[in-house]
Amino acid sequence: MTEFFQSLGMNYEWAWFVATIAGILLIALPLMLGVAMIIYMDRKVWAAINLRRGPNVVGPFGLLQSFADGLKVFLQETIIPSAANKGLFIIAPILTFTVALLAWAVIPFGPEAVLADINVGLLYIFAVSSLGVYGVVISGWASNSKYPFFSAMRASAQMISYEVSIGFIMVCVVLWAGSFNLNEIVLAQKGHGLGFVNGYFFNILLFPIFVMFFISALAETQRVPFDLTEAESELVAGYQTEYSSMSFALFWLGEYANILLMCALMSILFFGGWLPPVDWEPLYVVPGIVWLLGKIVFFFFMFSWVMATVPRYRYDQLMRLGWKVFLPLSLFFVFAVSGWLMLTRFAA
Amino acid sequence: MIHTLAFYLFAVLVIASGAMVVLARNPVHSVLWLILAFFNAAGLMVLVGAEFIAMLLVIVYVGAVAVLFLFVVMMLNIDFAELRAGFIRNAPLGAVIALILLAELVLGVGAYRVGIIELGTPDGSAAPLLGESNIENIGALLYGRYLFLFEMAGIILLVAMIGAIVLTHRESRAHRAHQNIGKQVARRPDDATEMKRPEVGQGVEL
Amino acid sequence: MVDLTQYLPILLFLGVAVGLSALFVFLPMGVSRLTGAHNPDAEKLSEYECGFPAFEEPRDRFDVRFYLIAILFIVFDLEAAFLFPWAVSLDLTGWPGWITMMTFLVELLIGLAYVWKKGALDWE
Numbered sequence: 001m002t003e004f005f006q007s008l009g010m011n012y013e014w015a016w017f018v019a020t021i022a023g024i025l026l027i028a029l030p031l032m033l034g035v036a037m038i039i040y041m042d043r044k045v046w047a048a049i050n051l052r053r054g055p056n057v058v059g060p061f062g063l064l065q066s067f068a069d070g071l072k073v074f075l076q077e078t079i080i081p082s083a084a085n086k087g088l089f090i091i092a093p094i095l096t097f098t099v100a101l102l103a104w105a106v107i108p109f110g111p112e113a114v115l116a117d118i119n120v121g122l123l124y125i126f127a128v129s130s131l132g133v134y135g136v137v138i139s140g141w142a143s144n145s146k147y148p149f150f151s152a153m154r155a156s157a158q159m160i161s162y163e164v165s166i167g168f169i170m171v172c173v174v175l176w177a178g179s180f181n182l183n184e185i186v187l188a189q190k191g192h193g194l195g196f197v198n199g200y201f202f203n204i205l206l207f208p209i210f211v212m213f214f215i216s217a218l219a220e221t222q223r224v225p226f227d228l229t230e231a232e233s234e235l236v237a238g239y240q241t242e243y244s245s246m247s248f249a250l251f252w253l254g255e256y257a258n259i260l261l262m263c264a265l266m267s268i269l270f271f272g273g274w275l276p277p278v279d280w281e282p283l284y285v286v287p288g289i290v291w292l293l294g295k296i297v298f299f300f301f302m303f304s305w306v307m308a309t310v311p312r313y314r315y316d317q318l319m320r321l322g323w324k325v326f327l328p329l330s331l332f333f334v335f336a337v338s339g340w341l342m343l344t345r346f347a348a
Numbered sequence: 349m350i351h352t353l354a355f356y357l358f359a360v361l362v363i364a365s366g367a368m369v370v371l372a373r374n375p376v377h378s379v380l381w382l383i384l385a386f387f388n389a390a391g392l393m394v395l396v397g398a399e400f401i402a403m404l405l406v407i408v409y410v411g412a413v414a415v416l417f418l419f420v421v422m423m424l425n426i427d428f429a430e431l432r433a434g435f436i437r438n439a440p441l442g443a444v445i446a447l448i449l450l451a452e453l454v455l456g457v458g459a460y461r462v463g464i465i466e467l468g469t470p471d472g473s474a475a476p477l478l479g480e481s482n483i484e485n486i487g488a489l490l491y492g493r494y495l496f497l498f499e500m501a502g503i504i505l506l507v508a509m510i511g512a513i514v515l516t517h518r519e520s521r522a523h524r525a526h527q528n529i530g531k532q533v534a535r536r537p538d539d540a541t542e543m544k545r546p547e548v549g550q551g552v553e554l
Numbered sequence: 555m556v557d558l559t560q561y562l563p564i565l566l567f568l569g570v571a572v573g574l575s576a577l578f579v580f581l582p583m584g585v586s587r588l589t590g591a592h593n594p595d596a597e598k599l600s601e602y603e604c605g606f607p608a609f610e611e612p613r614d615r616f617d618v619r620f621y622l623i624a625i626l627f628i629v630f631d632l633e634a635a636f637l638f639p640w641a642v643s644l645d646l647t648g649w650p651g652w653i654t655m656m657t658f659l660v661e662l663l664i665g666l667a668y669v670w671k672k673g674a675l676d677w678e
Contacts, residue, residue, distance in 0.1 A: 077586045097575040105567045116563045119481045123403040130411030160627040167634030174641040246582040316677035323675045412631040416624040487643025491651035502658040509665035512625040
């Protein structure tokens with residue numbers, strides 16, 4: 001894109017700067033639009049599974065529902081509780097949404113279409129997603145109210161518990177791909193399964209890891225069945241209880257942006273990212289971003305599906321699953337994957 | 349130019365937030381300033397080309413250590429006035445420690461300038477590059493040359509884990525309702541229910 | 555060598571993201587003042603409780619288990635941090651590197667077994 005702006009008569013630095021800002025907006029704005037559409041899709045999927053109609057009034061097929069909701073929320077009054085810690089109370093939603101956007105900087109949408117092609121891309125995502133806990137904790141604490149505080153404590157303990165196994169799962173993928181660069185991880189999956197399936201899921205050692213990653217992603221983003229932080233029968237609306245107007249909506253937007261990020265990560269780590277599903281020449285005509293978005297939507301459908309069908313976990317079950325099942329299991333897979341690679345790939 | 353600008357941005361922010369850690373009245377604010385300091389330190393690490401260290405700084409310090417700090421100061425409900433009272437009393441001790449650290453820094457930098465100790469030069473010529481990226485180099489050195497030191501780190505982590513348990517875990521109360529999921533799932537209708545057909549006027553033995 | 559030009563977009567992205575989210579928070583505040591929706595009163599600004607004044611300070615002491623989880627998280631996060639460089643340098647270190655890491659994992663598994671046995675991972 002830099003060349004294009006250079007051709008408009010700018011010098012290299014300015015062209016680069018404008019191109020980068022354009023790239024950032026090209027990621028951030030469609031992401032927000034995508035979040036609005038994905039909330040609509042979420043509601044439609046639950047409705048279909050529950051044999052309801054879902055949103056169908058605003059716009060054709062109810063497509064504009066999220067925008068109507070957004071406008072309503074935008075025009076509402078922002079209530080800052082008098083007991084709250086005002087500065088932090090305002091910072092928390094900003095932090096949540098910033099972190100949710102920031103991780104997208106390294107996601108490769110195509111062979112060249114990546115904003116920041118850094119060597120440690122996967123670690124960057126791991127680092128940024130580990131910041132997500134602060135939005136929750138700060139909002140819960142700054143509200144100075146019982147339910148948000150309980151919810152924040154629960155949520156943070158839950159998020160850090162599952163981050164452990166997510167770390168080990170990432171190690172397994174990196175072992176196989178031999179790089180932390182997301183584009184290289186994608187390329188390493190080309191023709192991985194039987195020489196023509198693009199993706200690590202087609203691998204007896206890595207498929208169980210994918211399943212673990214999927215469940216951990218549900219827990220990390222606090223989706224059903226792990227949405228204990230917003231268990232409305234116990235905690236009202238969780239750490240967002242005291243929030244209103246757009247600050248409240250930012251938590252939602254951040255949450256859904258994180259869910260999309262997890263879907264994108266699943267596509268990139270296990271399903272070949274922007275590669276077509278099978279390594280067949282004519283399929284490469286379709287641009288990579290279409291494949292990636294298709295995979296993201298597919299995984300998001302799985303998330304909605306789980307939400308509509310699975311009952312909520314209890315907190316002790318959640319902790320048991322994280323620490324007593326996933327942690328030993330993911331460690332075992334680190335052993336198994338590295339051992340297998342030692343025997344086959346690094347034998348000499 | 350941008351490099352220099354970014355350096356001064358991060359450096360100023362590190363020092364400013366470091367000062368705020370000490371000056372903030374509320375301990376929770378202190379921890380949050382500390383997090384900002386870590387974050388900017390990570391930015392500085394990126395500037396010198398240590399991207400892996402930068403990510404680790406965020407993952408380990410911001411993502412894990414600071415969470416624990418935050419848990420502690422948020423949940424202990426510390427009495428702020430009491431904390432403040434201790435400040436004057438402990439100030440000389442703090443000053444002494446600060447002076448020692450400063451002296452060590454000066455010594456270290458001085459020694460490095462003089463060039464007596466082989467510490468390596470910023471261009472990476474002291475340690476031969478084994479892999480392509482610096483994360484690979486760290487791996488190759490850590491698990492090749494410094495393998496025993498690494499194992500020692502493992503032992504220290506083990507001690508930390510056991511220490512944490514010994515210090516914080518209270519023995520559980522005598523009876524605790526445990527859920528055995530395997531047992532629950534393995535339970536079949538036949539184990540739980542029984543079909544009885546009593547004659548009229550005759551009871552059922554339980 | 556590290557390509558720093560790849561990190562500059564991240565810094566810019568950080569700026570744009572903070573700007574966007576701040577805009578989303580502060581703009582509705584201004585708009586609600588203009589439209590007259592901004593109309594606070596004492597009851598509205600009190601903290602949420604189910605219809606009665608809160609009995610006690612909301613920031614109470616918490617179960618020690620939460621600290622324990624955080625401490626264990628640090629340990630295992632560090633373990634993951636050690637695994638990252640190992641995962642990409644296995645081809646350079648070979649079997650000695652692999653065996654070293656497995657010993658390290660066993661050391662931490664002993665710790666995990668101890669924690670498990672002590673019941674620190676049980677929640678009721």
